[in-house]
Amino acid sequence: MRFLKNILLFQRKIVFISYAIAVLIGLVFGGDLKVIGLIFLCVSPFVHFFFYEVKNKNQYYYYYNLGLTNTKLWISTVVFGIINVLILAII
Template sequence: MIRQFTILRIFYLKLLIPSVFISLLLSFQGGFSASDFGLCFLLILPLLHYFVYELRLKNEYAFYAHFGFSRIFLWMLTVILSIITNLITTFL
């Protein structure tokens, strides 16, 4: 169980830090608001997932598949994480 969380942390470390940074930069362009950040994060996280893991590091899916994470599961988790973040920031 802990190993799976560590593997997911490795996966999302490449995505979350740039996504949060880019979303903050985009939301500060027109005056910062939490809902703008959530909307930017909703769009940026799946976009970065596509660019990083589908175009640049597509062979790394085999590493994650070895630990039981399919490509579809990782995509669903990315989309769910971005939607949850958007919903939380919308209601703040």
């Protein structure tokens, strides 16, 4: 449970900005929920890269002390995007 809580703490910054960008781009391409989900899947790794590799590189140490490596954080971003695609495809 603690692992999931730490992952959600990490994803908090990424999700809101990624959704905003995905909805804006999705509206340009028709506004279908499946399209927004796919765009979110593509945008979230770029937002992750920008926030944690370019802008706040030292924050990885915080998550490393919580037991999360860079690989786990990148995998969580991709898995979170896939889950969102599946949920939006069902709706």
